[in-house]
Amino acid sequence: MKHVARKSRSIPFLTEEEPDYGAAREMLPGVRRIVAQNPGVMTYHGTNTYLVEGDDGIIVIDPGPNREDHVEAILVAAGGRISDILVSHGHHDHVGAVDMLRARTGARVHGADIAPMLGAAAVDAVLADGARIGLLRALATPGHTLDHFCFLREGDGLLFSGDHVLTWSSTIVSPRHGDMLQYMRSLELLIARDDPLLLPAHGPMMQNPQDFYRALLDLRLRRENAVLQALETGPKSLDDLVRRIYPHQTHPMTIEAAGHNLVSHLGKLIQEGRVAEQAPKVWARID
Ligand SMILES: [Zn+2]
Known part of the structure; x- marks a missing residue:
């Protein structure tokens, strides 16, 4: 799928090779990534599901689309130690696998309280800005959708940005689910912070993303x-x-x-x- 030509030349978007679908790749100490096989014009190579080592087990960020092969890959990589499931927002390519993964693990699901967007996958614990889940902290970042959260691993400033900021493309701010005014404020929130590592739900990891955030805001x-x-x-x-x-x-x-x-x-x-x-x-x- 060609995706580069349509992008603004002034923003330093990243690309990466097609991943080995289903393989858990270590990104950083205690953080592995499995890419779901749902590539497309909106999803790049697919949804990134992150497995973060916590004190009580593994925290899964964005279980991904409703695909049995992807859930199997998560279960194999986690070795049955999943304690919590975090959802950045209610879009299907992020929450489609929630019900299946919860049924197989009994893990608690944390997300915003916008049940219609989650469908059957209602959350067990409603997220609020600043909420802590083990080593991670939730940051309310509405815009792409009104229910959007990023997750921060404090200590090393590792930001899991969901769809709020993607590294391969600018994000969609749809009038039905999102809000441009709030999106731009949520970008300003990340600019004001100084988190050195960005791990998005689609696309590769990025280091020192501050200039990238500014370029995204400039684009808008x-x-x-x-x-x-x-x-x-x-x-x-x-x-x-x-x-x-x-x-x-x-x-x-x-x-x-x-x-x-x-x-x-x-x-x-x-x-x-x-x-x-x-x-x-x-x-x-x-x-
Ligand atoms: Zn989305």
Whole structure:
């Protein structure tokens, strides 16, 4: 799957070889990664499931999609020692395996209290900002979705970023599940911190991600400016805006995703009183 050409050249995104699916690879002391075999235009090579050594057993971060082979791989790697399951947010490629993994291990599931997004996989322990699960601390980072949490291993500043920050691509901020204003605030939260290691739910690990975070925030500010500029010549429909602002998108899924991102930007500008939805899916500047 080609994924590089459509990306902004100004952001230092990372790539990596196709992983050995199902193999547990040591990333850092006490941290292993298993990539689920759900590659795609939104998921890169697949969902990264992390196994973190804790005092009471292994903590699994994002069990991944509903695939038996992936759950088997997690169970084999963990050797039956899973104490807790953490979910960054309720999207299917992260929580699809929760029910199966919980049934096989009895581990406690920690996540935000947004049950409809988790489907049948309701959580056992509702996360709040700052909550501790063994060595890990939950950081509320709404934006990609409203229920999103990152997890921090304090001591060595290892940040498991879920889908809030990906290293292979910018994240989707859809108007249905997410919020652009909150997303940008959550990015500013990571910029203000100084965590030296980033492990995302899709894509490779990144060291010293501060400049990367700033580039991601810049990208959003540029998109916002592009929206405002496009509206300077009069009201525009969503199709108009997508064609102008994302002229290189050709895949139907990425065009749809681009449209969602733009509606999220427009939502932020509406919240700020700079834009109004003049007719269904037609926006105009009011500032
Ligand atoms: Zn997601």
